[in-house]
Amino acid sequence: MASIVALFLGWVLLFTQSGSGNALSLNYYEKTCPDVETVVTEAVKKAMAKDKTVPAALLRMHFHDCFIRGCDASVLLNSKGNNKAEKDGPPNLSLHAFYVIDNAKKEVEALCPGIVSCADILALAARDAVVLSGGPTWNVPKGRKDGRTSKASETKQLPAPTFNISQLQQSFSQRGLSMDDLVALSGGHTLGFSHCSSFKNRLHNFNATHDIDPTLHPSFAASLRNICPKNNNAKNAGATMDPSSTTFDNTYFKLILQGKSLFSSDQALLTTPKTKQLVSKFASSKDTFSKAFANSMIKMSSITGGQEVRKDCRVVN
Incomplete structure (x- = not known):
C-alpha cells in the first residue's frame, strides 16, 4: 500500500x-x-x-x-x-x-x-x-x-549511447528526472537489439592507450568484435541488449557488473558511488528494480507538452 x-x-x-x-x-x-x-x-x-x-x-x-x-x-x-x-x-x-x-x-x-x-x-x-x-x-x-x-x-x-555519467545526469535532470530515475530507466535496455554503430566506439580505437574499452569483459569484447569488425558497415549487424532480450527482467544490471553491457552509457552507471549502488541493488532484486522502473516511468511519461488530439497520429489536424 x-x-x-x-x-x-x-x-x-x-x-x-x-x-x-x-x-x-x-x-x-x-x-x-x-x-x-x-x-x-x-x-x-x-x-x-x-x-x-x-x-x-x-x-x-x-x-x-x-x-x-x-x-x-x-x-x-x-x-x-x-x-x-x-x-x-x-x-x-x-x-x-x-x-x-x-x-x-x-x-x-x-x-x-x-x-x-x-x-x-x-x-x-x-x-x-x-x-x-x-x-x-x-x-x-x-x-x-x-x-x-x-x-x-x-x-x-x-541521450547518446556514448554518454558518460555527467552527460547522462545533465540530460535527465533537464527533464526533471533524478539519478535514481536514470538508473531505473536504463533498465529498459533489458529489451531489444542494438546496431554496431551504437557500441563500436568501445571495440576499436577506444582511446590513445587502448584499442578496446578495458572495462569490457575480454571474451565479451572478442565476441562483439567478431560481430562488428572494424571496417564492416553491414547495416543490420549488431547484438541483443542481453541474452533474454524479449523478457523484461533485471539481467541488464547483472551484465553491467560483469563488464558485459553494450553501451558506454551502461558502463557509465558504475562510475559514481550512488549509481553503482543502485546497479548492485537492482541486479540483486528483480522486484526492487520493477518497482523503481514503474515509478520512474510514471514520472517520465508525465512530462507533457502538446496542444491537440490528433485524428491521425502521423499528421497534425
Whole structure:
C-alpha cells in the first residue's frame, strides 16, 4: 500500500510542476472512452504475436518521444515538405512498429472519435509492452495532448549511447528526472537489439592507450568484435541488449557488473558511488528494480507538452 501511495504522490507532484498545464489523471477517460486501455492492450498483443521485437520498439519510441518536447507524440509525425520530422532524425532511424500505434488509434477512434490523444495511446502501449514481456505494471495517468511540432534537428537532444555519467545526469535532470530515475530507466535496455554503430566506439580505437574499452569483459569484447569488425558497415549487424532480450527482467544490471553491457552509457552507471549502488541493488532484486522502473516511468511519461488530439497520429489536424 505504501508504494502505491508513493507512486500516487510522485505523479501528483510532477503534474503540478508540468509546464504545459495539461492536468493528467488516472480516470481521465472514465466517462468519455472507458475501454481505451483494453483496446490498446489488444493491439499490442496482436502485434507481439507476429513480432517479438515490438515491446522493445514501443518502449524506446515512448522514451524518445518524451525526451524531446515532452510526451506529445511528436515522434509519430511524418516529415512534410521542407520539415524533416523527429522520426527521420539520426537516432530515430531505427525506430519501428509505428503501425501498432496506428492500429490502436484506428480502433480507439471507431469507439470514441476525437477523444484520446496519440500521446496517451503511446504511453499505454509502452506500459503494455513491459507487462506483456514479464515486467511490472503501473497505472498510466492520462490526458496528454498531441504536439504540432516535430523536428529531426531536435533529436540530438536525446541521450547518446556514448554518454558518460555527467552527460547522462545533465540530460535527465533537464527533464526533471533524478539519478535514481536514470538508473531505473536504463533498465529498459533489458529489451531489444542494438546496431554496431551504437557500441563500436568501445571495440576499436577506444582511446590513445587502448584499442578496446578495458572495462569490457575480454571474451565479451572478442565476441562483439567478431560481430562488428572494424571496417564492416553491414547495416543490420549488431547484438541483443542481453541474452533474454524479449523478457523484461533485471539481467541488464547483472551484465553491467560483469563488464558485459553494450553501451558506454551502461558502463557509465558504475562510475559514481550512488549509481553503482543502485546497479548492485537492482541486479540483486528483480522486484526492487520493477518497482523503481514503474515509478520512474510514471514520472517520465508525465512530462507533457502538446496542444491537440490528433485524428491521425502521423499528421497534425
